[in-house]
Amino acid sequence: MLTINNLQASVEGKEILKGISLDIKAGEVHAIMGPNGSGKSTLASILAGREDYEITGGSVEFQGKDLLEMAPEERANEGVFLAFQYPVEIPGVSNTNFLRAAVNEKRKYQGLEPLESKDFLKMMRERMKIVEMDQAMVSRSVNEGFSGGEKKRNEIFQMAMLEPSLAVLDETDSGLDIDALKIVANGVNQLRSPERSFVVITHYQRLLDHIVPDYVHVLYKGRIVKSGGKELALELEEKGYDWVKELDVEEVA
Amino acid sequence: MSASTMTLQEKLHLDFGLFEQQLNGQSKSSVHQIRKAAMERFAVLGFPTIRHEEWKYTNIMPIVAHEFHALPTATHITATDVDSFRISGFSGSLVVVENGLFRADLSIIHPQEGVEVLSFADAIAKQHSALEHFSAHAKFDHEALLALNTAFARDGVVVQVARNVSAEQPIHVMYINDARAQNVMSNPRALVVVNESAQVTVIETFHTIGTERSWFNLGFEAVVAPNAVLSHDRLQDDKAQTTITTSTSVAQDRDSKYHSVCVALQGGLVRNNLSSALKGKGGHADFIGLYMPTGKTLIDNHTVVDHAVAHCTSNELYKGILDERGTGVFNGKIFVRKDAQKTQAYQSNRNILLSNTATINTKPQLEIFADDVKCSHGATSGQLDETSLFYLRARGIGKEKARALLLYAFAEEIVQQCANAALQAHIEHRVAELLHQEQELLTDSDND
Structure with missing residues (x-):
């Protein structure tokens, strides 16, 4: 599904990613953990195509295609989805219209006709249930005046509508209380399938109690310093990020 | 002096003389005394140049250099013309003002007890009570274009809503200039009196027929009595040869509300002077605006909120999207007088520039003389x-x-x-x- 090979990236001359390699197969859930400033969100942004970063080396292949060559909208239409850490408010554009535009752009890309209005609305009503969205939320402007939890739920709802092959969740749990976290995690779990892969980026182990990963990678100072199974998250929780910092020192030494 | 060497100001003097000759019995009326005073004032002030602080960024001299007919007749436009300017889905009353003159035959006024909609000329002829407000709030002493409008206030529209009456139908005033045969300057006058606890919505749009130059110089004066509500939507979306200058003066009494939405999309030059005086406690004014100049369009909004007494609130938000060689000007004055304690006044001007050749000149101007107030202002301009x-x-x-x-x-x-x-x-x-x-x-x- 996704092969990242020795990816290096910098912003304004400062090296953020110093050679990341990851191989993610269809249906797998990979968690990427790490302290603040380790490069987690940079990785997510680069996968989605944010242009603020300079790729200085390495490659990213998505379903056999060079992902880094594609514009953000192309990546989305190819099946990459980024759930934003800070979803953007778009006053004046209702969620419904926003999603209709997004869904139909993807269909156009795939050579399909736009969805009939009633089919679109039917699909929307079904998918709303996944993250317990109500009609009022969907009718409102995109994320405008939404609480933190509502914004994150809306991200997962959008994911449900766009049916990506690869979903990157950038700190989707940050700032959520436990009830909101459960709704979001439950939504993600319903969307897990053998054809869909996830990259779950998080600062906190708690999320991984609810979205159980197949693999856990620890990112520190732009490198993956340790990889393992889901038990690595627990170990990390126990020992804290200082332990990771020691790992990094060992590796450098 | 031949017409070609005469300045527009000189020509307007001659036109004013012609206007007076047509008045017959009305030349002694109090309205005409005000018009005469306004003409005298205009003679002193002249058209504002860019040396005038309030006109620094808006140069009307290239427009003033042209000859305009300031006393056009109004007999040419048809119902078909009017239909082409109708707002789809609008079902309220329609007032058609052609070349500054009320066209009763083209207007459709839904009658309602307590809601009077009549021509300004009729109001003068009938010595209508609303005219006691004429020029009482719209002060032309320092405003040349308002003085000009007042002097040439031949006709227009008067709306008066009686106490406790809520006008069921919004009133759409459609200003149409017929510039098929000649350059036309119209000076329509609107007077809106909303009495105690009454309510009305007034909509204004501007349309030019023909390809010659068209200048709308509107004077809009409104009185919002205690507990009354005036909602005022204005759309300016006309041709490249059109100039629209407006002077809007609102006087608000206690617990009144004035809600202004002013949208300027296309046209040659648009200058709106909008001011509201909050003269009674509990008054509230909303100034909401959008401008989207493209091509060489210039849109200038000068606003004044005058908090004269305590416990009033105002909220102002103007936004601009500027493209190509479009120019925007925003000047927002807020006065908070010495006695206007507990005032809350907010102002924001936000702009998006889409090209390197688009310009925005923005100037918030807060003058606060009271000490217990909440005021804020901000201006931004940038890219998406x-x-x-x-x-x-x-x-x-x-x-x-x-x-x-x-x-x-x-x-x-x-x-x-x-x-x-x-x-x-x-x-x-x-x-x-x-x-x-x-x-x-x-x-x-x-x-x-």
Whole structure:
């Protein structure tokens, strides 16, 4: 599904990613953990195509295609989805219209006709249930005046509508209380399938109690310093990020 | 002196003389005494040049260099012309003002007890009580174009709503200049009196027929009595040879509300002077505006909120999207007088510049003489927010479409505040058109 090979990236001359390699197969859930400033969100942004970063080396292949060559909208239409850490408010554009535009752009890309209005609305009503969205939320402007939890739920709802092959969740749990976290995690779990892969980026182990990963990678100072199974998250929780910092020192030494 | 060497100011003097000759018995009326005083004042002030502080960025001299007919007749436009300017879905009363003159035959006024809609000329002939407010609030001493409008206030519209009456129908005043045969300057006058606890919505639009130059110099004066509400939507969306200058003066009494939405899309030059004086406690004014100059269009909004007494609130938000060689000017004055304690006054001006040749001149100007107030102002100008753009692109929406969608959303924050839904839908459609946006994205009809 996704092969990242020795990816290096910098912003304004400062090296953020110093050679990341990851191989993610269809249906797998990979968690990427790490302290603040380790490069987690940079990785997510680069996968989605944010242009603020300079790729200085390495490659990213998505379903056999060079992902880094594609514009953000192309990546989305190819099946990459980024759930934003800070979803953007778009006053004046209702969620419904926003999603209709997004869904139909993807269909156009795939050579399909736009969805009939009633089919679109039917699909929307079904998918709303996944993250317990109500009609009022969907009718409102995109994320405008939404609480933190509502914004994150809306991200997962959008994911449900766009049916990506690869979903990157950038700190989707940050700032959520436990009830909101459960709704979001439950939504993600319903969307897990053998054809869909996830990259779950998080600062906190708690999320991984609810979205159980197949693999856990620890990112520190732009490198993956340790990889393992889901038990690595627990170990990390126990020992804290200082332990990771020691790992990094060992590796450098 | 031949016409070709005469300045416009000189010609206006001659025209004023002709106007007076036509007055017969009315030349002694109190309204005409005011008109005469206004003409004298205009003679002293002259047209404002860019040396005038309030006209620094808006040069009307190239327009003034042309000859205009200031006493055009109004007999040429037809019902078909009017139909082409109607707002789709609008079902309220329609007032047609051709070349500054009220066209009763083309107007459609839904009668309602307590709601008077009549021509300004009729009001003068009948010595209508509303005329006691004529020029009482719209002070022309330092305003040349208001003085000019007042001097040439031949006709226009008077709206008066009686105490405790809520006008069921909004009133659409359609100003049409017929510039098929000659350059036309019209000086329509609107006087709106909303009595105690009454309520009314007035909509204004401007349209030019023909290809010669067209100048609307509007004077709009309103009195909002205690506990009354005046909603005022204005759309300026005309041709490149059109000049629109407006002077709006509102006097608000206690617990009154004035809600102004002013949208300027296209035209040659647009200058709006909008001011409200909050003269009674508990008054509230909303000044909401949008301007989208492209081509060589210049749109200038000068606003004044005058907090004269305590416990009043005002909220001002003007937004601009400027493209090509379009120019925007925003000047927002807020006065908080010494006695105006507990005032809350907010002002914001936000601009998006889409080209390197577009210009915005923005100047907030707060003068606060009271000490216990909450006031804020802010002005921004810049490009589209990259993070928002990326968000849309990450959802598969192409760059151009994403830009258009964001700009539409930026404008919509203003447009959705229109008092009249039909006008709002019309403006939304126009904004989408100007942004080359697909209308399908904007319809919310499926959300029911």
